[in-house]
Amino acid sequence: MEMIGAQAVIESLKNEGVEVVFGYPGGAVLTLYDALYKAEFPHVLARHEQGAVHAADGYARATGKVGVCFATSGPGGTNLITGIATAYMDSVPLVAITGQVGVSLIGKDSFQEADICGITTPITKHNYLVKKVQDLPRVLKEAFHIARTGRPGPVVIDISKDVFNATIDYHYPDEVKLRGYRDSATGQPAEVAAVAAELKQAEKPLIFVGGGVNISDTSADLRQLIAMTGVPVITSLMGLGCIPDQAAENLGMVGMHGTYAANMATTECDLLVGIGVRFDDRVTGLVQEFAPKAKIVHFDIDPAEINKNVRVDLKVVGDLKWSLPALSEQLAADSTIGWQERLAPWRQQVYGWKQDKPLIYQKSDTTIMPQQVIEMVSRLTQSDAIIVTDVGQHQMWTAQFYQFRAPRTLLTSGGLGTMGYGLPAAIGAQVGQPDKTVVLITGDGSIMMNCQEFATAANNGFPVKTIVMNNQVLGMVTQWQRMFYGERYSQSKLQGRTDFVKLAEAMGAAGFRITEPAELESVLRQALATEGPVLVDVQLPEVEDVLPMVPAGGRLDQMILGG
Amino acid sequence: MKYTLAVLVENRPGVLTHISGLISRRAFNIESIAAGHSEETDTTRITIDVEVDDEIGLEQVVNQLSKLIDVIKIVNLTHVDPIQRELVLIKVRANPVTRADIVNIVDIFRAKIVDVNRETMVVELTGEQSKIDALCEVLRDYEIIEIARTGKIALSRGPIAAKDMEQG
Secondary structure, three states, X not given: OEXXXXXXXXXXXXXXXXXXXXXXXXXXXXXXXXHHHHHOOOEEEOOOHHHHHHHHHHHHHHHOOOEEEEEOOOHHHHOOHHHHHHHHHOOOOEEEEEEEOOHHHOOOOOOOOOOHHHHHHHHOOEEEEEOOHHHHHHHHHHHHHHHHOOOOOEEEEEEEHHHHHOEEEOOOOOOOOOOOOOOOOXXXXXXXXXXXXXXXXXXXXXXXXXXXXXXXXXXXXXXHHHHHXXXXXXXXXXXXXXXXXXXXXXXEEOOOOOOHHHHHHHHHOOEEEEEOOOOOHHHHOOHHHOOOOOEEEEEEOOHHHOOOOOOOOEEEEOOHHHHHHHHHHHHHHOOOOOHHHHHHHHHHHHHHHHHHOOOOOOOOOOOOOHHHHHHHHHHHOOOOOEEEEOOOHHHHHHHHHOOOOOOOOEEOOOOOOOOOOHHHHHHHHHHHOOOOOEEEEEEOOHHHHOOOHHHHXXXXXXXXXXXXXXXXEOHXXXXXXXXXXXXXXXXXXXXXXXXHHHHHHHOOOEEEEEOOHHHHHHHHHHHHHOOOOEEEEEEOOOOOOOOOEOOOOOOOOOOEOOO | OEEEEEEEEEOOXXXXXXXXXXXXXXXXXXXXXXXXXXXXXXXXXXXXXXEOXXXXXXXXXXXXXXXXXXXXXXXXXXXXXXXXXXXXXXEEEOOOOOHHHHHHHHHHOOOEEEEEOOOEEEEEEEEOHHHHHHHHHHHXXXXXXXXXXXXXXXXXXXXXXXXXXXXX
């Protein structure tokens, strides 16, 4: 069918089953936006390109589908960078389509020209510069395939302005031909068998679950494995929700702000089975002393993750959709394994840690404690909401005190740690899951980094509930300054003159403020019941630390404990 | 340990950017890199010499490079005793007094003189890197004006092509 390049892009999106695009128009994408207009293709107009890309990311995390965003050339593209890097670090499937200046103007430092492929090479799974309209269908087909298969990730397609206007006889290819691309869907059965053999013998096994389980939608397979074996479980930040927080075997999050039980179990276990994790430094602490008594096993779809941070004894490379059922099957086939008797002493030990040193904080009659806010949100939403966070203390308290029950219910920038991620990501999540309650838990620092997106939420009636944990400071920065920099609070006090209620109202959202512990529940209830986008400004004490804490580069069993 | 890798990649724009970008951001220690056409028109062959601590370090390099979409295959040539060659052009100061000495040296190394004028000569040598290093060292006595080296290329012996060998 004959059409112009811009139409070919929209047709390809339809062919890929794309339901919505997040974006922001501009000079180099005018033709693309014209085609979108004519096709009446669903589009959410952000108020900043960074908002568009984070929204596409939130949409992808909440649904498992590929998030798509548009931006114009130059500053449009460069404004996407933080969002693309955020998605790359957390393996989020994303296709970002940017306009580029005309072919004859490329390389001339033309108006609104930036080398987006050059800039995004380190933060994308792959990228393309399209200068010929004939390449468009193939490139789009490949881009979506690459973004969603294997270890998912962002793909950038930078399309020259000329290409949008050029005519093409459009055929969308049925399949991709990529000689160098392996999606590692299945792997070596022998690798699984070796792990099964270790699990049958281990006295103190521990399963360590990460974002890979969320991404591969294998939470049910994991739960089956745990139910069968009774092996205790710890999770990374990105693994929260894969196994219910209430499950007896779940010892909670491990690492810098992990639970006592999770960190001690890691130190004491004799077999650590990492599943879809990447042994990030926030998890391992001092890497040489990480799980010092354990054989380490690593399940991952990406072979490059094996031995990257931690030297492992056994690996299973492949999609968890293949390897987890394969492992369960192998273990189930052997009825002679006495899980109960063999693991009883170990389970008793870890449950002892869990019981003796739970996550705690001091409640007060006069001040609202941040942990209490999270617990209340957890209770009022019956742990059934999609929780989105920004980055800092509130993020860690959310990880610690919200009772996650289901996968894909915590959307947070774990790898890059992007302040300003939350509000646009919450909007994207709401677009993808319109029937779910989406709650953004943010801080008075983070919210200001993309607060313009309240306009997006308000204009479209996206009912995102935003809770600003307002302690007047950059909480995590002040915590480190308090602990490691002699209480010199350099540039971390925000002075707090911003009226967040008015900010929300100015953009067309409803605003509430909570100052007393007594009104916490009632106002939160009211806010959650209010239609449309809502902001709740919760006034919190300036000084409160996230604990436990393993100082950066420290050993996991040497925690600063709270309470 | 030093390893020699044959990296077969798609012959497309941006491939070298992707590869060099990856090498620098993962802080891999590359001693030599040489790219050129291969026996297939759509494939470029890159020979990389990489210095790593051990086999696990090598595995990281191979796995990270393999993740690039444009990389078709990586073959470790280190253990197959490959033929390894590099080409160098050396411009050296050569006056009537020193010229004969330099010609002697060139003969000993079985190198070639490819340009001569009143003040300088250009010497060409193909060989293993150690031989090239040795020639450069000897010619230093005569004031080397400039050197251009291609970086090492390598090929296995026997009938099998890298594209048909086992990955890694």
